[in-house]
Amino acid sequence: MAKPKVFVSSTCYDLQQIRDSLCTFIKGFGFEPVLSENGDVFYHPDLHTHEACINEVSNCQMFLLLIGGRFGGKYVYDKSKSITNAEYDAAVKANIPVFTYIKRNVLDNHYIYQENKDKSFITEMTFPAIEQSKDALSIFNFINYVRKASVNNAYEPFELASDIENHLRKQWAAMFFDFLKNREISKQITHTSKSVDALVVTTDKLEELVKSLYKSVDKENAPANIDLIQTQSMAKSFFMDNVSTCYPGVVNAQTEEELEMLSKINPQNMKWHEYLSSITLLRPLDKNSTEKDSDFNNDAEVNYRIPIDLINDADDLDMHYTGLNIYPDNEYQKEKEYLYQHGVCNLNEEQRLKVLRSFSTMKLFWD
Template sequence: MAAPRVFVSSTCYDLAEERDAIVGFCNAFGFDTALSERGDVFYHPDLHTHTACIRETSNCQIFILVIGGRFGGKHVIDKTKSITNAEYIAAKEQGIPIFTFIKQDVLNDHNIWQKNRDKPFVKDINYPSIDKQENAADIFNFIDQVRLAPNNNGFFGFRLTKEIFDYLRKQWAGMFFEYLQSRSLNKQLSTTNETLATLTAASEKIEEIVKGIYKNMDGAGAEAALNTIDLEGEARELFATIATRSSDRHFLYSSEIDDAVNIPPPAWHDFFVQFGFFEIVEGKEDDEAPYFTLVYLSETIAKLSGKLTKLQRAELTWLQEQYDAYLKLPSTSRKKLIENHAYMSISQP
């Protein structure tokens, strides 16, 4: 039977007792553990042991990080990092759940360092919890790296190993609960998808019946009428999407209806900006690449340029296709769509 594998990362000599205790705790849960000093890591003959340890994180589903008063051996590739730093970064990049524990006396000294880090005398402070004072800043910066991460950044100060067990027991119970809850939601989604599939099939049958009626009643004008129905359906999706994003069915000014019907702009986002409730807001990526977002009452509708994901590009293409359908509609159909989403009693200032 497959079991979760737990990678235990820390300096070895000063935290040997905690590492051994964590192994016993994990084994009691039926989990496997990976400790470098126990031979749980495969040391490939063509790789440095540091690289082997880092690669082993990819074979694990849980990462336990324990930070004490030692910096540990420097990473063979990046001397500014310890092997523990490198293991943590590898786990972070792989999205493995990380549970971090910091000895309480180290955490207390970190608080002192943090309050004085910009003071000229900070290097003269002696931190009792740190084994080698020249490594104090490296250890404290590592703590900051963990706690300031945008996610997966929980940490817990401990004095006794028992406190680690209590924390892990609660956290793993929470993970199990989330799994059970997600399983229930997946069943609900499956039922919903089946219902939607049935509705889609029924809709297709109704569509075929409507086409048959049109062709029997008006053979000459049937194709044009059916084409208009199809275009109205696509354009209606565009308006429904924007209404959902803005949480407001009425998001257009009635005073702009005639212009939107008779002289619509070429781009879907400019079309909505024309009504006054929307605006284009400029910004820059981290690498200074420019982007724009369509904003409605301070709610972002869509990112329009810059670095886009495949999903964002696909959505923008879809929105443009729905707007193209709107442009192909006769003016009467356009006006009908707009009036369904307009504040008919007010005028744009």
């Protein structure tokens, strides 16, 4: 049975007792500890031992980082780093969960360093928790490097191995809970996906059934009626997607007479966004207009938004920023174009009036 491998990274000389205790603790969890001093690292004959340790990190599923008062041996390929620093970088690169523990007295000294790091005497200060004063700044900078990471930057102080073990029990229990929760969500997503697939199949079957009924009842007019239903369906999909999303996009008609005037507009010689502009408050924006602002994308082929002079109330000022950008090569907008050409453009005036009424501001006329 496969076991999660846990890489333990730290200086060995000062933290050997902690490392030994953690090795036993990790085995007690049923995991496989990886410690260089126990022969758990494969020292490839063609690689330097430092590089062998770095390579072993990527074979593990978790990474324990212990920071004490020693800097440790310098990494052979980058003398500014210790071997522990390089192992940590490898874990981050491999996107392995990192659990960081800092010796409490070192962390206390780090607080003092943080308060005085910009002072001229910082290089002359002695930090009791650091074994060699010359390494103090390197150790403190490494702590900052770890805690300022964009993710996975939590850390805990420790004095005894039991401090680390107690914290790890909680963390690993939380990881297992997260695994179970995500597994449950994944099952729900799979179930939903299957339900949607089944619904699509059912819809297709229902559509075929309706077509068969039409053909059996009225063979002569069935094809035309079926085409009309499909055309109206695509037209309504276009309007639902583009017209009812915001107030400036609602059909701009307050009376039945105004609505009838809009229904007379023939969309066949217009682009879909031009047609929207003719029936709603959205208007094309001149690229040289002084109305454009930093939030509005001027890289689009055409920009649409509601002009300031159509805003009657100061509370509606935000509508000025409700706009529409046209990207002809965008796949989503190509779908809009398809629904427009095969739906809206194929409706006659009477049919357009019925659809427009459903999306107008006249509440009394809504279907």
